[in-house]
Amino acid sequence: MGAQLRLLRRRIKSVKSTAKITRAQELIASSRIVKAQQRMQAAVPYEREIIRAVTGVVSNTASVDHPLTVARETPRRAGVLIVTSDRGFCGGFNANVLREAEALGGLLRSRGIEPVPYVVGRKGITWHSFRGREMGGQWGGFSDSPAYANAKEIADVLISAFSAEEIDEIHVVSTEFVSMLTQNVVVKRILPLEVEETAEKPETPLPYFEFEPTAGDVLDSLLPRYVESRVFSTLLQSAASEHAARRRAMKSATDNANELIRVFTQQMNQARQAEITQEISEIVGGANALADAAAGKE
């Protein structure tokens, strides 16, 4: 067997096994997207209610004067929560988030604010520690199925850093899950809270609430929960996006491997045919030479 033939056979075998792995990854990711989407959906009622409650308190109290809603006059340091994934194999997912985070960092610096990264996901942590950047906080190990406790932990650290005036603003860079095919990197500011007057006006004017015990106390415990719920929904969206990105990346890897297998098989067949043709012409040549020699003797 020719050397070229053997080489091609070996390459086809290795590409085939790669294709098997990427195909399996693709299937795993597709099944996990569904689960992640369900979890996103399950978190919607709580988030909706908490937004309604916050809006209720804010519209009832004349002036919202809570430490978490007041913008500092001269912000000097800003926390940037960067949500990445724990594992690779997901195309440009992490690169996109990190690029956007860098852009935000540049923007903040141009306003004279020092960005402090708070990183979620092992990929983001490695990226930062490799470059020797100091991180305000780092969390890893739950990016593909975050629990509420994880969000609470992150929010606690952020809020206490904010309250202690270590940081004056908090921004979030993460991936928003729009659909199976579209995920966008978004940058949001979560603290100081801008209490959003929701885009859709409620049909009925908001009722005049009574508070148990007082409006201030309710706000005190409501706002941190609101931040937690925002962080949680960010983590869930990011998880769903991660799986979608991984599925897409693995699908194109599988397609690419199959294309390579096709090309290599063709080349292999050509090489085999060339070898056979050569052998035949050698045999025919040899036979002719023998025949010629025999004719010469006579």
Added chain:
Amino acid sequence: MAKLRVGVVSPERELWSGEADMVIAKTIDGEIGIMPQHAPVLGVLVEGGVLTVKRGGGEPDLVAAVHGGFLSVANNEVSILAEVAELGSEVDVARAKNALDRAQASVEVGQESADAAADAKRARARLRAAGEEVG
């Protein structure tokens, strides 16, 4: 009589939603009972409280252990936003009892008493929600 529309939600899922005659919850100020046509209220729930939803119409009451969170009432709609919540029917009684014993033991020893006391409170709420008698 009008009925209340009740929703019990935790961050990870919606536990229960439906109609009811009365909702009883425990806020920081004390127990509060909500019946239809109640004035709008926003309350902070205590850690380790028990929520009772009287469904009326012969249906059994819905009891849940609710650890922290909020209660909001407006236009005959009651939302319970619980950080952690567990329906009474879902409570694993043996485990809750175990947790209570452990928590009480460490309260007596006096270690990390704040944590242990909170644990004990939660375990008690879970047991009460499951319909067990707790001292």
